[in-house]
Amino acid sequence: MLFLIIKRILLGFITLFIVSLITFVGTEVLPGDACTTYLEREAYGAALEACYKRLGLDIPAYERYLSWAYNVIQGDFGYSLSGQMPINEVLGPRIKNSMVLASAAIIIGIPLALILGIITALWRDKLPDLAISTITIFAMTIPEFISATLLILIVAIWLQWLPGIVIVPTDVTFFELLPNIILPVIAIAMIMTAHMARMVRSSVIQVMASDYIQMAILKGVPYWKMVFKHVLPNALLPAINVVALTIAWLLGGVVVTEVVFNYPGLGRLVIESISNRDLPTVQALAIILASIYVSINLIADLLTLALNPRLKSLQIRK
């Protein structure tokens, strides 16, 4: 078990290394660089030279990669060109904001998805299933930029209950931020919940049709006891990985929603730094998003392993 965890963590680091290499090479290969973008029309002669010197672009690429990687390992991502400050200072509040948005969506969305999924499966083809399934399929198919725009139109402009876009400094306190995130959370939770509820539904239905559930019925186990003891633990195991991917997707910044609501999170930072050609920030973001995916998937796999007795003993036997 321990060996497995160590192996997975090592693999995770290898993944991060490859991601860093790809982003670095990618930014190198693209025409133009930080200085030409930054200086625009003045990008020639002495000014350009000076800029290169200042950013250290005059030394060979592999040396730059090594020194950059060395700094990253120590937790220093370098200097943001567009923000004119250390990237760590740019990232800090953005990560916090994205976390707030993601946690809110997770706290509301995941339990709701589980409940809806289970209800639709247990009342399969009956009224509750038909009603909820129609809504979830509808919610799944509407793209977030449309649902987000509609939410702004109805709640913020017609009803004027909540602010439509988030116009706050990036470093506000949690309670100042709270009223601003209600609409984005609804927009995200809608699509996320719908997806997961469908997943849970099919998983529960599959388990309900299994031999061991028929056996539990024939053993005389009361219905709800059967659902909680025999059905759900087995049906929700495969859901863990989907939940993990959803969480990773949320933490990595829900780009479209953040842009529509002007929300100062990681997703919008990605868009901003790409359009500003703020290459050090783009590199930093790539590493951070990759590590979020790697670690959340690792946690999900370990959790599945711990909860599924079948996999656990398989691993031990190996």
Place this chain on the structure above:
Amino acid sequence: MSDIIQKVKNLSIGFRSKKGEEILILRNISTNIKKGETVGIVGESGSGKSTLALAMMGYVKQGLYTIDGECLFESSNLLKKNNRELEKIRGRKIAMIPQNAGQSLTPNLKIGYQIDEALRLHTNLKNIDRDKRISELLKKVRLPSPETIALRYPHELSGGQQQRVAVAMALAGNPELLLLDEPTTGLDVTTQAHVLELLNFIAKDTGTSMVYVSHDLGAIAQVSDRIIVMYSGEIVLEGPSRSILKKPIHPYTYGLLKSIPKLSLAGLPDSMPGSQPQPGSILKGCSFFSRCNIGEDKCKNNSPELEYISDLKTSVRCFNYKSLKNKDDISSSISRNEAIINEKEILNLTNVSISYAKQKLIDQIFNKTVDTNPTVKDINININKGETIALVGESGSGKSTILKSIAGLLKTKDGKIRFEKDRDLSSNLKQRKPNDLRAIQLIFQNPDESLNPNHNVEEILSQPLKLYFGLSGKELNKNIIELLEKVRLGEFYMSRYPRQLSGGEKQRVAVARAFAAKPDIILCDEVTSALDVSVQAAVLNLLQKLKDDFGTTYIFVSHDLAVVRAISDRVAVLYQGRLCEIGPSKNVYQFPSHPYTEVLLGAVLEPDPDIKPKLVAEDIVEEKPPEQGCSFQGRCSRILGEKCKKETPPWQITKSGNAIKCHINVNDLEKLQS
């Protein structure tokens, strides 16, 4: 009538088709189960036997509904009860032992918890007493160290152990009626014999009534007092098991019994033509008419009623049963042409070892072999052109592994496989020449999985013809039709998809596909074990016919010694990937034989209540072959001691001419076994 425990009255169960028609699965079933009696319900797949057993618990599968009739238990109709009421009966008064215990135990709950759950629901025992009872129950089903078994998860047990746990769970509520739905299907032969013996013991010990549902007349014969034979949703024959098995007076039962291969008989079993009508097909007259060989005009338009024959105490649904009454030659078989074995060797396995262990990167670098104890080891077999050789053994004996290696799906670790003396087949598929690939074809166990569901029969059969012979157009078409004729399917099957075929027809298509390549050797991997007995007999006959026509060599893998007896010229018995015995098949079925062969032969179930299986060895499951000594040392009842554990046994030749790998002198062995 107080001794009747369950009364089924005019029961019809069915479903509504998409067109809205009512389609019957069970048609007007009436029967009684008496206290303390064991009733066997037998029939082929689709006869409605499981539906009937489940209805006796008040359970109707999703999609089906009760059309008419009732299942009376304690004089109330179970099919009218609500779930709350049924929960108090299920598990407490009527309990179920399922077909596949491995899939019927909830995977995330420990064995102990699952039995405890039944105890909590159906008894008033206190915590400490329940723990004691769990141990008692596990002991009763003869599981070793009950305390540790209770803490295990279902997947940590072997198939036989899982089935025993299911029995223990069913006994937890002290039920008055036990329903068993194919409880030994899918178990190894020796395990099956042990489980049946346990069930017999429990029936006697507890006095519980049992309803035993199975397609296997051999298993039914061992346990039941009374037998009900079902066909197409109807009872066609019902009576005391001895009279049913010895004097089957319904043509279906007669045909069924004749199609079972028997150990005592060489030669192929008789097959029954046709297959059971699909539920919902328009039935006028007797449902068995299309397959019956004693049918008359009357049978075509009038359906016979169940008629009670008092001197045999048997009910039969046939107008013409009298013509069978005096016929008693169920123990006959079609004699098989002895293979014309020219001494030309076609395949040779020399010292073949096969390992599933993966070499790790580090070991590869240092060129170190890790697996000193491979799954299959030291296999030496010569196969002559035109013979049928059978590889026999229980699951884990390595028989399919050897087959995969010959087919090129697995690389050998050591040793050589040579085809026609000079062509090396030790390499894997990619390195084989197209002609060698063509020469060896495989037929798989389950035709449902081996035929692509998105291809119709024409596409399935045209692939090998295009690949190996480059046929196209009219010639391709002609060849496909010829192939279909060879396996006795008409031209009109070309446009059918696998889902439109019955199990037997699918396996025929699979056979045709193998023959399309004009192969020299055909590898048959348990080709009949997924089929009903009457279909199995037909497929065996077909394989024999094709062999007579083409002189093909078969390598036939099976766990069923009776089937092997019917089809093969030579038998090789394997245990844990090591050869135990090899010789002409008629000799293997005579003593002396290797102690493991003796175990296998003893465990075969014959459809005859007078032949009881002999349980020679325990049905322990060994995970790995022993590092040294005899491979069978762990289970052998005739073990000599240290010698068997340390030294690899020598090959000995018996009087009748088969080779046995055993330390015990053949003459002593003969004395021991006689």
